[in-house]
Amino acid sequence: MAITDSAPAPNFIHHIIDEDLKIHKNDGRVITRFPPEPNGYLHIGHAKSICLNFGLAADYHGVCNLRFDDTNPSKEEMEYVESIMADVRWLGFDWEDRLFFASDYFEPLYDYALHLIKTGKAYVCDLSPEQVREYRGTLTAPGADSPFRQRSVPENLDLFKRMRAGEFADGSRTLRAKIDMASPNLNMRDPVLYRIKPESHHRTGDAWCIYPMYDYAHPLSDALEGITHSICTMEYEDHRVLYDWALDHCPVPCHPQQIEFARLNLSYTVMSKRKLLQLVNEGHVAGWDDPRMPTLAGMRRRGYTPEAIRAFCERIGVGKRENLVDLALLEFCVREDLNYRAPRVMGVLRPLKVVLLNYPEDRVEEIEAVNNPEDLTQGARKAPFSRVLYIEREDFMEDPPKKFYRLAPGREVRLRYAYFIRCEAVVKDPLTGEVVELRCTYDPATRGGHAPDGRRVKATLHWVSAAQAVSAEVRLYDRLFTQAVPGEEHGGDFQADLNPASLQVLTSCRLEPSLAGALPGSFYQFERQGYFCVDQKDSAPGAPVFNRTVTLKDPWARLQQAQKK
């Protein structure tokens, strides 16, 4: 059985909403929204926001809208809206018929602007971008009023209408809010409401050449949709007074409440669009859906399940302080989910040939293997067993150290579900000294893996029968960066911490024959190795490519690591 989403862990936003409900604010409604800008791919940080917004709505029997914040035609594309919708759906959330675009509101937004002008709250400014910056002042010095601040209402109205009509050059004028150039909050120093951009918009085409700014469009869009709680990240905290200003000065149907929370930071990866884009553009990864990327597309391809990601978002909680969540928690969440769901199979990643000296040459047995010990309803399968097998190279050591209790000369181990075998001889390449083959004997009395005399072995190995094995490419993925905070010790140069071993491609893997027809997207546990999924892009019928999602916990590997140091 797969894990289910547990009861919501209460967070400070729940407390706020509980209080709102107590005083019957918004008639007890809870309406949230997830407002991505369609200029990039969604990542695990967005997942936190999606789970929060849709989760809150679900918790309070409300609804959550999907609204694209598409107010900047120069950066936004339809391709992104498609991928974002697919990702949200994949994550398991449903906006039903509530798919909106800020661009749907361009006309009412324009009317609100007219209202602001008429009430003396906005004016057309002819300052250039450079001049606007100069007039704005600095963090410590107040700004100065624009020379165009005192334009009459009729003149402003005329000019703004002509801005819309396309009479003025790109960037030559803006519509600005008339607030306070001396405000200690820079956002209140007559912020730009509209800019001229004679560009084609991905949805409105050439209907507009002026486009509203986020600070103006967002609160009004929220109000138009009847949003009750507008949840955003901490960097917008400074903008909240402006959010409220817009709602206070426009005849809107309601006044949503902006609430800020801390965005997710995950160790051993980067999350900013800029850095992600750089990784793609400079070829450090194969694309936005490279399985090493923290994008939802990448994680999906890597084999992360929506259930695991949702469980993760639930466990990390929601707060207001800066945070760095341990990647280990994410990995724990996938393992937890996959442990119950993934069928077990045997796959040898780095094959070492084993010949069973006392096993008949032409004999092939069918060994029964349980598909998932955590879920017996998944049944069992048969795996062929014969004289020539492969085992994992690292499961044999000629000169084993203390805590190594796998196969070694003279030692006996169990082959999972099959027989006990004993290593009788080691065959080496005469030139390189490399171990190329093991000569073993098997004990016919131990069929199934039990010794009738009660003798025990210290290890159980996975194996495949050489003749029937299918070959496959397996891609071993590891964390993209070697440092928890990439670039922290290189003055922010995150690429300096790129993990050179983040991808290892193995081409001579031997898998049990049941995997021959593995379907793209399906996932398995390779026993004793990890969870793997069949790559959706690079697999061909009959030639699956496997991506390692995450390893199993491996105390032996850890021990070895510790000894190296």
Add this chain to the structure above:
RNA sequence: UGGGGGAUCGUCCAACGGCAGGACAGCGGCCUUUGGCGCCGCUGAUCUAGGUUCGAAUCCUAGUCCCCCAGCCA
């Protein structure tokens, strides 16, 4: 040296004047036909200094440290 925000186990989140709790990580043990899973146990935190109070992570005062803001980006 303006404004906004934040400081609780290594990490993340709780506790909202009444025994600082959970999860991940780590360590130890049990179990085991996956050195997986599971189970048990341990380690481990209230930024500092004062104050109020029978009692403070929580309230007050003064500090310290960290993050964000000077796009016609969102």
